[in-house]
Structure formats: structure tokens, C-alpha cells
Amino acid sequence: MTDTFVSNPSFFKLDATLKKLRNYWQKKFDAEQKDITVDQWLLIENLYKHKKTTHNELARNTSKDITTISRIIELLVKKGLVKREADAQDRRKVYLQLTPAGVDKYKDVKSLVYDMRKIGWKTLTETDYAELTRILDTIYANIPS
Amino acid sequence: MTDTFVSNPSFFKLDATLKKLRNYWQKKFDAEQKDITVDQWLLIENLYKHKKTTHNELARNTSKDITTISRIIELLVKKGLVKREADAQDRRKVYLQLTPAGVDKYKDVKSLVYDMRKIGWKTLTETDYAELTRILDTIYANIPS
DNA sequence: AAACAATAGTTGCCATAGCAACAGTTGCTA
């Protein structure tokens, strides 16, 4: 692996791309008055798919710190999109699930997200997607935890 | 482009990979008592390469918000790694440059960063790097500003 | 059973991200 290669700014490029994506999504959300942030959306999407999870599971599934989950969930509860439910057996556990309003929000925002994903990929192929996935997964696996 | 393709979580994967990278770097910085954050490092690296820049240029070069630059620079000034210098012609402008201590910090941290970059890429090839660059650049270009 | 370890989640703190509002300066134009 050459010097030039290693010193090339892949970290920077990842960061820049992700920021531009997040920014674009957020502006669309704001323009269409969805009244959520991109990360709040990610949790809603995850809760829709898993129906009923705990903070810890959500943290693992979304690659977010559990403290961040705790705070985002707090905001979603205040917005009436998520409800907490105590576990009867283990009183430390709190189950999280979307309220009916949360399910509505998911359905409302879903198609917008779908469209935005298409825009990011518009000039790329399925092979490109597979390549990106492979490379990012490899980098992820290469980094010690 | 298929449904499955579009609904696949590339945003999530980018985010997860970047977080793991940033985390790994930060832990190494902390373990070796470099006393800087990853983003502070990115500004130091940029200032080393450009010698003398303004907040605006630095924001463009690093893909960071100018308010974020303003605050990170404030921290670096407090640490004695960066100094501000007013422009004689245009009194709105402030030039930024590394102090001698800032240059030392750059030289001190550089090899550590070099090693970490190698670790992320250890099982990948130059072709992989070129592919990643191409795909990320394409996504970046596809997103409206 | 008492002591201790492990687990689930919250809160405090500081750093980064981005928007809006602001102050000061400079350039343009009527």
C-alpha cells in the first residue's frame, strides 16, 4: 500500500458525503414540515420494523450510543410518536414502541425517504452498491472495537 | 433500480463506519495522551498544509460549518496550537495559522494517524480505494446542494 | 441472607453540527 494511498482522505470523504446526505434529508423534512430530524427518523424506521424493542437493542440496531437513544426517545415521546412500557418481569427494562401517531409518521415520511435514496444513487448501479457495501463492511471489520 | 436496492441502508452503513473510525482514532489519541479530538486534528492537518487560511476557507476545505470552525479554532487557540492574525487590508478577515507548538503537535500525531489509516485499509487494495472514492464522489455529486 | 457483580437506563459534561440572528466591515449604487 503506497504512501499516497494511505494519506488519502477517505475519512474526510466519508464525513463529507454523510453530512451532505443528512443535510439534504433534513432540508426536505423541514420543507415538507415533517417535524422530525434525520436521526429521529432512523429510530422511527427501526421501531416500525421491530415493533417492540428496548433502548439497548435500539442502540445496537442503529449504531448509536445508548445515551443518545435515551435522549432521542425522550423527544419522540414528547412528540407523541413513541410510548414507553415497563416490563412486568424485569423492572429495569423499558419496552419502546410506536404510538398510532408514530406509525402514521412512518407511513407519511417513508415515500419521501424512498425518493431521496433514489436521488443519491441515480447514476450508480447495483454493482456499485454491492461494492460500497463490501468496502465499508471490510473497513468496519478491520477496525478494532 | 430495484426496491430492495433503494431501501437498503447505505446511509446507516456510512454512519456506522464513520463512527467506528472516529471512535477508534479518538481512543488512540486519548491512550497516547495527544490531548486533541479527531476533528481538532483534521483542522491542524489542514492548517499545516495551507499554512495560512481564513475561517471560511477552512470551512470549505474540511466540509465543516463555519460556526463549528469558529468554536474548534477557539479551543485550539486556548491550547496554544493556533494563532489568529488580523488582516491589515480587510479588517473583517482573520488569518489562522499553527503556532510552533501546533506544528509540533502535527508532527507528533501524524505517524499515529498514518498507522491508523493503514489499519482501516489493511485487507483492501488500491482498486478498492479508487472504487470507494468514485462511488462516494458520485453520491456527493448526485445530491442537490 | 449479605455482599458483590452485572444489567438497564438516566443525567452531567463537553465536543461537534447546523440554523438564525447579530455586529462589524467593505463594496456597490443610486
Next chain:
DNA sequence: TAGCAACTGTTGCTATGGCAACTATTGTTT
């Protein structure tokens, strides 16, 4: 030259990210 637009940077506010310390609960060990 007065007024306004554009530019440079800062500050306030809210959200996310991550570490450390904390509470409460449950499981384990002696």
C-alpha cells in the same frame, strides 16, 4: 455620500455523540 447589499466571523439555541458517574434492579457468590 448615503443607503444598502454582501461578506466575515461570533453567539444563542437545539440536536446528536460519547464518556463517566449515578440509581435502580436483578443475578451470583459465599
